[in-house]
Amino acid sequence: MTVQVTSTTALNGATPVVINEGDVVTGAEILLECLRREKVDTIFGYPGGANLWIYRHLPKFPDLHHILVRHEQGATHMADGYARAKRGTAGVVFATSGPGALNCVTGIATAQYDSTPLVVITGQVATVAVGTDAFQESDVIGVTMSIVKHSYLVQDIDSLPRIVREAFHIATTGRPGVVVIDLPKDIQNQKHAFHWPAEPVRLRSYNPTTKGNPLQIRRAAQLIDEAKRPCLLAGRGVLISQAEDELLELSRRASIPVGWTLLGTGTYPVGDELSLHMVGFMGAGYTNKSVLGCDLLIMVGMRADDRVTTKIDSFAPQVENIIHIDIDPAEIGKNVRPTLPIVGDARHVLGEIAKLVQPKRLDSWITQIDRWKEEHPIRYRTKTGVLQPQDVLKEMYRLCDSEAIVVADVGQNQIWGALWWDYRTSGLYLNSGGAGTMGFAFPASLGVKRARPEKTVWCVAGEGGFVMTMQELATAVHENLDVKIVILNNYCLGMVRQFQDDYYEGVRSAIDLHGAPDFLKLADAYGIPAWRTDRVDEVAGVLRSMQEHPGPCLAEFIIDPEANVRPIVPLGSGLPDFVEEIMEEGM
Amino acid sequence: MSTRHRLLSLLVENHPGVLNKVSSMIRRRGMNITSLTVGETDDDSVSRMTIAIDVGRAQADQAVKQLYKLIEVVKISDITEDPIVDRELVLVKVAASRGDRSELLQIVEIFKAKIADVGTESMVLEMSGSEDQVETFLELVRPFGIREVARSGTVAMARGRDGLRLSSKHQGRGAGQQPDLEAADQKRRAAGVLVGD
Numbered sequence: 001m002t003v004q005v006t007s008t009t010a011l012n013g014a015t016p017v018v019i020n021e022g023d024v025v026t027g028a029e030i031l032l033e034c035l036r037r038e039k040v041d042t043i044f045g046y047p048g049g050a051n052l053w054i055y056r057h058l059p060k061f062p063d064l065h066h067i068l069v070r071h072e073q074g075a076t077h078m079a080d081g082y083a084r085a086k087r088g089t090a091g092v093v094f095a096t097s098g099p100g101a102l103n104c105v106t107g108i109a110t111a112q113y114d115s116t117p118l119v120v121i122t123g124q125v126a127t128v129a130v131g132t133d134a135f136q137e138s139d140v141i142g143v144t145m146s147i148v149k150h151s152y153l154v155q156d157i158d159s160l161p162r163i164v165r166e167a168f169h170i171a172t173t174g175r176p177g178v179v180v181i182d183l184p185k186d187i188q189n190q191k192h193a194f195h196w197p198a199e200p201v202r203l204r205s206y207n208p209t210t211k212g213n214p215l216q217i218r219r220a221a222q223l224i225d226e227a228k229r230p231c232l233l234a235g236r237g238v239l240i241s242q243a244e245d246e247l248l249e250l251s252r253r254a255s256i257p258v259g260w261t262l263l264g265t266g267t268y269p270v271g272d273e274l275s276l277h278m279v280g281f282m283g284a285g286y287t288n289k290s291v292l293g294c295d296l297l298i299m300v301g302m303r304a305d306d307r308v309t310t311k312i313d314s315f316a317p318q319v320e321n322i323i324h325i326d327i328d329p330a331e332i333g334k335n336v337r338p339t340l341p342i343v344g345d346a347r348h349v350l351g352e353i354a355k356l357v358q359p360k361r362l363d364s365w366i367t368q369i370d371r372w373k374e375e376h377p378i379r380y381r382t383k384t385g386v387l388q389p390q391d392v393l394k395e396m397y398r399l400c401d402s403e404a405i406v407v408a409d410v411g412q413n414q415i416w417g418a419l420w421w422d423y424r425t426s427g428l429y430l431n432s433g434g435a436g437t438m439g440f441a442f443p444a445s446l447g448v449k450r451a452r453p454e455k456t457v458w459c460v461a462g463e464g465g466f467v468m469t470m471q472e473l474a475t476a477v478h479e480n481l482d483v484k485i486v487i488l489n490n491y492c493l494g495m496v497r498q499f500q501d502d503y504y505e506g507v508r509s510a511i512d513l514h515g516a517p518d519f520l521k522l523a524d525a526y527g528i529p530a531w532r533t534d535r536v537d538e539v540a541g542v543l544r545s546m547q548e549h550p551g552p553c554l555a556e557f558i559i560d561p562e563a564n565v566r567p568i569v570p571l572g573s574g575l576p577d578f579v580e581e582i583m584e585e586g587m
Numbered sequence: 588m589s590t591r592h593r594l595l596s597l598l599v600e601n602h603p604g605v606l607n608k609v610s611s612m613i614r615r616r617g618m619n620i621t622s623l624t625v626g627e628t629d630d631d632s633v634s635r636m637t638i639a640i641d642v643g644r645a646q647a648d649q650a651v652k653q654l655y656k657l658i659e660v661v662k663i664s665d666i667t668e669d670p671i672v673d674r675e676l677v678l679v680k681v682a683a684s685r686g687d688r689s690e691l692l693q694i695v696e697i698f699k700a701k702i703a704d705v706g707t708e709s710m711v712l713e714m715s716g717s718e719d720q721v722e723t724f725l726e727l728v729r730p731f732g733i734r735e736v737a738r739s740g741t742v743a744m745a746r747g748r749d750g751l752r753l754s755s756k757h758q759g760r761g762a763g764q765q766p767d768l769e770a771a772d773q774k775r776r777a778a779g780v781l782v783g784d
């Protein structure tokens with residue numbers, strides 16, 4: 001028996017509306033009209049008791065395409081992926097009060113840690129019930145306080161349009177982040193005259209510095225001119241401010257090799273004479289060597305967290321000068337104390353510096369770096385008859401041809417994805433770097449596909465992370481979001497297994513994932529095609545079939561359960577102590 | 588004031604929840620608040636906070652920068668090393684029967700304290716002064732037998748013309764104003780972080 005649930009759009013009360021200045025409408029309609037005026041085209045959401053007035057009026061706003069997720073965490077990751085892929089546009093989430101809002105917490109933190117703009121609109125119990133422990137009441141503002149850029153509890157309907165405008169402004173400007181708007185249910189249904197505050201948002205207490213100080217910029221150019229062994233590290237800030245061209249220009253003009261953080265993957269063309277690779281804990285040996293051996297280190301749009309620095313006093317202790325450029329003054333000097341701090345937008349600052357530096361070529365430094373590249377290549381060990389994750393990723397990247405967007409999950413898959421990254425183009429590798437949220441990749445990739453439908457989108461995940469949010473397969477099918485899911489199945493929590501082997505006395509504990517579903521049957525249950533292989537010679541064929549299939553699909557690659565991430569700086573050690581892959585077996 | 592003590596002065600939007608955001612931010616960064624006062628100013632849209640935190644200078648710089656990130660924080664100044672007037676009010680209930688009151692009254696006199704209440708068994712003394720003076724005062728009355736102490740926490744402002752004020756451009760909220768970040772910028776420069784033009 002099949003049950004047909006009728007779509008409401010044809011029903012009464014769903015005729016598209018136009019809301020004009022002065023029209024008396026409900027708070028829900030005011031909210032939706034404000035979203036339309038903020039040029040929102042997609043909302044990722046889930047209804048419930050405290051936001052049903054919003055959903056009541058939503059069908060009247062056909063420009064606001066609503067994607068019904070299967071779990072609110074999925075909505076936040078989708079909105080996050082959407083915002084990362086759109087670059088500069090905020091992702092929008094609807095959730096109900098209590099459990100709905102609380103399910104958003106992980107996704108809010110994930111977006112906030114990686115400076116992604118989101119506007120999360122949660123329903124709240126009615127104003128009179130706030131504070132009474134009413135059914136499905138939760139203190140969303142309190143719970144999210146330390147993981148948002150800003151939050152609002154709407155207390156009167158008058159302020160709603162101003163709050164929506166401010167929320168989008170705050171989320172997308174300066175260092176982007178998450179803004180939560182908690183909207184009580186009674187205000188959603190209260191009637192009020194619509195008034196759109198058309199003038200630009202100006203807040204006396206919020207005015208991010210975007211232009212770098214000219215004196216400091218001149219000083220930076222001077223330091224670069226004087227440097228014999230400069231090295232630049234690019235973080236996600238470079239992508240957020242879309243400074244890739246300025247970065248390339250500066251690097252080529254002044255002969256500066258460029259490496260990147262995990263979140264900065266895709267800031268600089270790989271294979272370029274001056275390209276290094278990922279830095280830090282699991283970074284390329286030659287990048288770490290360059291950071292340790294340079295005389296001027298330039299850090300741009302990055303936080304220098306412990307995954308970059310490893311043991312803090314091992315991070316570039318001999319370097320004479322460090323320039324740190326970031327839009328967030330609180331990041332400068334927090335972990336690494338620079339000789340020259342510059343607060344500003346990476347694009348502006350790099351562009352200005354590039355104009356001032358003297359063109360030069362540092363042949364001996366580049367020769368030295370080439371030597372490090374030869375001595376410490378990114379490499380992996382092949383084993384006859386056992387599929388290695390890198391076999392899959394290398395082939396996937398070959399097919400991607402610097403064009404497709406790749407969203408990685410968390411764990412070994414994420415680091416392998418970053419280490420084998422080979423793109424000439426920018427901004428196409430996405431992952432949860434700051435929070436390291438397992439289960440991010442799949443929902444995020446759906447948001448990415450919604451934002452950039454013209455792009456092929458690959459989702460790379462371990463079987464552990466994938467099952468954390470796999471209920472969104474229904475969303476993918478329902479919305480026909482064509483995402484190619486690559487599951488690297490090692491039947492265990494790979495990264496944890498590796499850490500236990502190497503740093504926790506070799507005791508494997510709570511990492512066995514046998515009993516993961518049969519992914520082919522799972523795909524079948526959702527009506528999408530799927531492939532499975534453990535053979536190197538079948539990888540290319542499977543990936544090509546996936547690429548050719550128009551619509552969501554999945555492949556499970558059974559990989560070597562003993563494969564490790566290398567290089568790695570052992571926990572508690574410093575940057576010079578990175579351990580590389582030993583190559584004897586199977587060579 | 589002890590060396591591991593920094594005094595911050597803040598102007599914040601007079602909104603519900605701001606105190607919570609400010610104190611949570613300091614807690615989250617692993618710092619300990621030893622004194623916090625808050626009250627309205629002559630401009631009722633703005634509250635002023637004086638916060639003493641138990642950290643060294645570098646950490647205080649980090650606190651200032653993190654607090655600036657709160658949208659409702661308008662201005663902050665680390666006034667630890669500035670010439671300031673700082674005051675704390677203390678109420679102390681002292682066990683004082685008739686016999687030994689005269690010595691106590693001498694202490695009251697020296698500290699320009701006041702007798703706020705007199706009972707048969709005890710007196711409530713009221714004294715205001717810098718934190719150090721308050722400490723000394725309490726030390727001296729301790730031998731008489733302290734029953735209860737209530738301290739207000741420190742309020743402070745700069746001496747002379749300098750100070751923490753919103754300029755005329757800061758008046759009101761919403762449209763049309765540009766924050767005057769001049770003073771804030773100077774502070775940040777002093778803290779070793781340069782800001783743009």
Ligand SMILES: Cc1ncc(C[n+]2csc(CCOP(=O)(O)OP(=O)(O)O)c2C)c(N)n1
Pocket residue numbers: 410411412413414436437438439461462463464465466488490492493494495496
């Ligand atoms: C939500 C969440 N829980 C736990 C962790 C800790 N963690 C980091 S990597 C990892 C293992 C991931 O295993 P899998 O998804 O199979 O990927 P693999 O490392 O095998 O590629 C775990 C448990 C995390 N990052 N996120």
